[in-house]
Amino acid sequence: MDINQLNSKRNDILGELKAYEELQLGLEQISKYNRENHTNDQLKVYTTAYEPHLEEIxxxxxxxxIEKLTNNLLTLSEKINTLKMNSK
Incomplete structure (x- = not known):
């Protein structure tokens, strides 16, 4: 991969990471609300994006x-830095 492809992939991962971080915040807020207002403290959200089976979130x-995406981002950043150093 060249540096432009790596940068594009990094931007894709950053976008996905941001979406999962927002989902995590939303889940935390819903769980907090449920704990304060109901006895239910376990939260499950389902998506049908991978039909015909439901994915439990x-x-x-x-x-x-988030941990996996962060690790991928670190690896990708190392590759980008290596390419930049080698091109000098």
Missing amino acids: TELSVAEK
Whole structure:
């Protein structure tokens, strides 16, 4: 991959990471509301994006996805930095 492709991939990961961080904040707010107003403290959200099966989205699965994206971003950034250093 060249530097432009790596930068494009990095931007894609940053966008996905931002979306998952916003989802995580939303899940935390809903859980807090449920704890304060109801006895239900377990939250599950489902998406039909991968039909015909439903994907379970929990606070844990979102946290794991954020960790994976962050690791991918770090690896990609290292590759970009290496390419920049080698091009000098």
